[in-house]
Amino acid sequence: MQRFLKPFSSAWGFRRLIYSMAEREVLGRYKGSWLGLFWSLVTPILLLVVYMFVFGFIFKARWPQSNGVDEGFASLLFCGIIVYLMFSEILGRSPRLIVDNVNYVKRVVFPVDVLGWVAIGNSLFHFFISTVVLLAFVLFSGKGVGLSILMFPVLTLMFVLFLAGISWLVSALGVYIRDVTYVVGFLTTALTFLSPVFYPKSIVPEKFALVMDINPLTFYIENYRKVLVLNEFPDPTSFAIAAVVALGTFFLGYGFFQRVRRGFADVL
Template sequence: MIEREVLGRYRGSIAGLLWSFLNPLFMLLVYTFVFSVVFKVRWGNGSDSKSEFALLVFTGMMVFNLFSECISRAPGLILSNVNYVKKVVFPLHILPCVMLGAVMFHTLVSFIAWLLFYLLMFGLPPLTALLFPLVLLPLALFTLGLSWILASLGAYLRDIGQVIGVLMSALMLLSAVFYPVSALPESYQHWLYLNPLTLVIEFARDVLIWGVVPNINLWLGQMVVAAAVAFCGRAWFEKARQGFADVL
């Protein structure tokens, strides 16, 4: 189902799967131009390198896009798979898993694009880049839990999808994608860390660019919270699914 989901997105297009590589690359170029050339944003390390800025932004975009695409699509999962609800005996709880698997594939493609760009501009990345999957693990669990909740709510409340679209637009600017946390006044920095994406983005930059191993205690705390959200999300979904056939 993950394979069908990935291939189905580009079925009929000339470039096919190549679009999964071209789309993030195009957005990377646009955001880099706007923020580093038009607004002349500079990172906190004092470097004026546009290549480094592009990699820093792209790292944040990979993390944000993984979360954003899942959360944006989750409210419509049940509505777009009515046949699975009404006509066959089907484990509906795997639909968010399929969606997450497809999004993880596109994250992998984006990472390959990031890696090629890094190799071209700076050479081999630090060894800590091997920890990138572990950095994403808590986010994947957290996203899956929220997706179960939103998928079930979307079957009852059709406005959920519209609300999520607005929230994702705001969250992109509040997730330290285009700037480091240190760029904010100290009195605001702790508020930014209330955003669940901020710490993941900072850890991703640590392992991919700065060569720093993330704080193990903070990572374990993320895992505990993510596992709790996933458990509660699955429990909520199983309880809510009993009424899907009625509302659809």
């Protein structure tokens, strides 16, 4: 039991260090700009306005729904994009997460595994800001927020555990196999279109349904839309499967990272 609790106890034990480093990353991103941290709020608002204008007024796009009701293309699209952006940021940073922090690796007492939590903390901050903007837009449009919003913390916790496992796994591989950077670059681009970011899963032809189902982003994008925009609860079966996958990825990534981390200093 203690073995399974180790990644959680480690994160809790170094929570102040993780918070401090994540805060420094967030503030460092906007250092020197006139608006500073305010950009974290302005950027998602501007993106949402652009999506509304381009897809709503120019393309006059409508979200395909089985009941023929337009649920708001801009909010559904924006929801998919903020989920994808968090995933792509973590995946894109992971191959060089250890390589770019050699000074920490060389320190024997430094807990290198917290670097993954720091990256997630940075992305999570911007994800929450974008989510607030999305919810404000949903309320402003008159659609309202239902009880399904109660599933948001649980869904986010699952997403974070999944991303943490991916980050540890990819960052460890990135130390030994530098080509991982290029593979990840291709995957992040391909997943933009192979994930239901700009469209719902329901319109994908049946023969390609398997491709969508094995893509873990499909579950999170579709269910964040249900919880935040459509006022629907996730399907219990798919939710349980996704939870098992998230936990499995989390422990697999952490175990692999801890097994190979001893050789980081020698390779770097």
